[in-house]
Amino acid sequence: MEAALIIKNLSFRYEEERSILHDLHLTLAAGERVGLIGPNGAGKTTLFLLLGAILKPTKGSVSLFDKAVLPGAFYPELGMVFQNTNDQLFCPSVREDIAFGPMNMGLSEKEVARRVEEASALTGIEGLLDRAPHHLSGGEKRMAAIAGIIAMGSRLLLLDEPSANLDMRYRRRLINLLQQRDCAMLLASHDLEMVLELCDRVLLLAEGAFQAEGAPREVLSEHSLLEKYGLEVPYSLRSCLNREHCPRDKAIR
Numbered sequence: 001m002e003a004a005l006i007i008k009n010l011s012f013r014y015e016e017e018r019s020i021l022h023d024l025h026l027t028l029a030a031g032e033r034v035g036l037i038g039p040n041g042a043g044k045t046t047l048f049l050l051l052g053a054i055l056k057p058t059k060g061s062v063s064l065f066d067k068a069v070l071p072g073a074f075y076p077e078l079g080m081v082f083q084n085t086n087d088q089l090f091c092p093s094v095r096e097d098i099a100f101g102p103m104n105m106g107l108s109e110k111e112v113a114r115r116v117e118e119a120s121a122l123t124g125i126e127g128l129l130d131r132a133p134h135h136l137s138g139g140e141k142r143m144a145a146i147a148g149i150i151a152m153g154s155r156l157l158l159l160d161e162p163s164a165n166l167d168m169r170y171r172r173r174l175i176n177l178l179q180q181r182d183c184a185m186l187l188a189s190h191d192l193e194m195v196l197e198l199c200d201r202v203l204l205l206a207e208g209a210f211q212a213e214g215a216p217r218e219v220l221s222e223h224s225l226l227e228k229y230g231l232e233v234p235y236s237l238r239s240c241l242n243r244e245h246c247p248r249d250k251a252i253r
């Protein structure tokens with residue numbers, strides 16, 4: 001099966017800082033959806049910046065669809081949604097921001113316009129296309145950033161906290177939208193319910209290494225493991241699998 005992403009022996013430290021990631025190995029199959037969970041400061045965003053060739057590994061290699069990732073290069077197969085959308089939206093209008101990726105792929109004006117229409121309809125932001133990105137709300141900015149990567153048609157999405165700032169309606173739209181796409185994705189999130197709903201596999205990153213890996217229902221049910229790393233079993237798993245830690249049951253007792 002074709003691999004969307006292969007990470008080998010990947011290590012990283014920021015200059016003069018302690019090591020953040022040590023010797024990571026990971027393969028993502030084409031179309032596979034993997035959740036990346038871990039406490040604050042575990043290195044999830046750092047890992048994404050390495051995969052997006054924004055940072056250079058201290059050691060090891062990354063390849064996307066059998067091509068080595070080199071720092072500074074543009075990989076349209078890779079669509080990244082940054083945790084801080086202000087790092088991503090920089091054009092005078094939302095329309096231009098969504099068009100930026102497809103234009104850099106050398107597509108015709110007509111095709112770029114078609115993709116902008118399609119991506120804005122899928123994300124529900126058709127009414128925002130002529131607005132200035134820096135005047136949007138946090139949730140609107142998030143959906144505009146997601147529309148930008150949808151418009152590129154990337155085969156691998158790196159989503160860093162994509163549901164942050166979204167209200168229930170936009171969050172549901174995002175989950176449905178991602179569920180319908182057949183691209184591979186690595187989804188870093190503290191929204192464990194979303195990880196549970198969307199992902200085929202989950203990885204727990206902490207202390208610079210993957211501490212657990214497996215089916216979302218299994219990893220996310222492990223109360224002691226999650227507690228050790230500052231996480232909680234998601235509510236939807238507590239009531240059926242682990243009644244001892246169910247807040248609803250505690251309230252009744």
Ligand SMILES: Nc1ncnc2c1ncn2[C@@H]1O[C@H](COP(=O)(O)OP(=O)(O)OP(=O)(O)O)[C@@H](O)[C@H]1O
Binds near residue numbers: 020
């Ligand atoms: N430019 C930098 N220079 C030095 N240290 C940094 C830099 N950027 C991040 N760090 C440190 O690297 C560690 C990993 O940060 P990172 O943002 O990758 O974590 P994260 O898992 O994404 O956290 P969160 O869940 O809070 O988003 C943290 O200790 C952070 O303080």
